[in-house]
Amino acid sequence: MYAQMVDTGLAKVEDLDALPPAERAFPARIDADVKIEPQDDMPEAYRRTLVRQIQQHAHSEIVGMLPEGNWVTRAPSLKRKAILMAKIQDEAGHGLYLYSAAETLGVSRDAMTGDLLAGKVKYSSIFNYPTLTWADIGAIGWLVDGAAIMNQIPLCRCSYGPYARAMIRICKEESFHQRQGFDIMMAMCAGTPAQKAMAQDALDRWWWPSVMMFGPSDAQSVHSAQSARWKIKLLSNDELRQRFVDQTVPQAEYLGLRIPDADLAWNPERGHYDFGAIDWDEFYAVIKGHGPCNRERIEVRRKAWDDGAWVREAALAHAAKRAARTDDAAEAA
Numbered sequence: 001m002y003a004q005m006v007d008t009g010l011a012k013v014e015d016l017d018a019l020p021p022a023e024r025a026f027p028a029r030i031d032a033d034v035k036i037e038p039q040d041d042m043p044e045a046y047r048r049t050l051v052r053q054i055q056q057h058a059h060s061e062i063v064g065m066l067p068e069g070n071w072v073t074r075a076p077s078l079k080r081k082a083i084l085m086a087k088i089q090d091e092a093g094h095g096l097y098l099y100s101a102a103e104t105l106g107v108s109r110d111a112m113t114g115d116l117l118a119g120k121v122k123y124s125s126i127f128n129y130p131t132l133t134w135a136d137i138g139a140i141g142w143l144v145d146g147a148a149i150m151n152q153i154p155l156c157r158c159s160y161g162p163y164a165r166a167m168i169r170i171c172k173e174e175s176f177h178q179r180q181g182f183d184i185m186m187a188m189c190a191g192t193p194a195q196k197a198m199a200q201d202a203l204d205r206w207w208w209p210s211v212m213m214f215g216p217s218d219a220q221s222v223h224s225a226q227s228a229r230w231k232i233k234l235l236s237n238d239e240l241r242q243r244f245v246d247q248t249v250p251q252a253e254y255l256g257l258r259i260p261d262a263d264l265a266w267n268p269e270r271g272h273y274d275f276g277a278i279d280w281d282e283f284y285a286v287i288k289g290h291g292p293c294n295r296e297r298i299e300v301r302r303k304a305w306d307d308g309a310w311v312r313e314a315a316l317a318h319a320a321k322r323a324a325r326t327d328d329a330a331e332a333a
Ligand code: FAQ
Pocket: 052, 053, 056, 057, 058, 060, 061, 064, 065, 091, 122, 123, 124, 125, 126, 140, 144, 145, 148, 151, 212, 213, 214, 215, 216, 220, 221, 222, 223, 224, 227, 233, 237, 287
């Protein structure tokens, strides 16, 4: 549903003639939509930007499993439990594709995890909010996966090959996730008044954090201009946010739910919904580590990393033994 609907927004990059000849090759490739591959020459700043964004994205997928994992044991039926477990497993897979894509840029997974645990890199603000009721699982699928798809479809066409290719499969799976969330919301909205009230409460709490997920306004976004020039970003934070609002409002109407924004109104001149002011103080507090669940999320990741140390050690020892056996066999032959 979603994956096919999002315009990828490719744009021209810059005036190549204005650059010294030695610096034209890279932007010319970008301009011609030739993918940049790991072995290609690339400006160091391009590499660093990708490492930052892709690892932040990977960490988000992994940390994003935690709010939902909280509900595996409490899902209301066996079927819902199985669906939720499959979704959470998908998110783990997304994290792995993305860590692998970042590794092609010469950064190790250990280093990326170290940076996350040391608070040097971010993960998505949205995963610092708690999941209080089952309806929150519906709201996450509907809104958070819906917002993630809106942002990620253009990334399938971004300039870095391994990232773009990883995003194709991720987007297909996110489409399924969005539908399962909407399905939970439909069931709750067609249920008892108490269930519908629970769905409304989840929308009330998840709406604004979902709108914030797209990042700061274009005027405040520090990386956007350069990332757009490199075709890492094909649509701006505000463009994507507007598309998300436009697409989601009719869905809320279909569910019979009210979006918690008194200023939300269709603007026929713009052909878009106008919406109210975003609480940027809240956004910046959350990304600086002061959201409701930041500390808890990092503690869980740290424990998982520490508890898994013996598995990594065993896997390395096993790989070393196998390599030694292969060498011995080659020498004997
Ligand atoms: N949260 O200059 P910009 C998902 C930071 S996946 C935290 O605009 P940029 C799947 C930004 O890093 C969700 N930090 O930055 C799922 C920068 O700080 P830095 C993740 C944020 O990179 C669903 C500073 O603010 N998706 O949900 C956020 O050009 C359900 C200035 O911002 C991706 O990562 C934020 N929301 O644009 C899983 C997509 N926004 O790094 C489980 C790929 C901004 O200088 C369950 N990433 N910041 O310290 C992107 O598209 C971009 O990186 C943006 C930010 C759009 C997120």
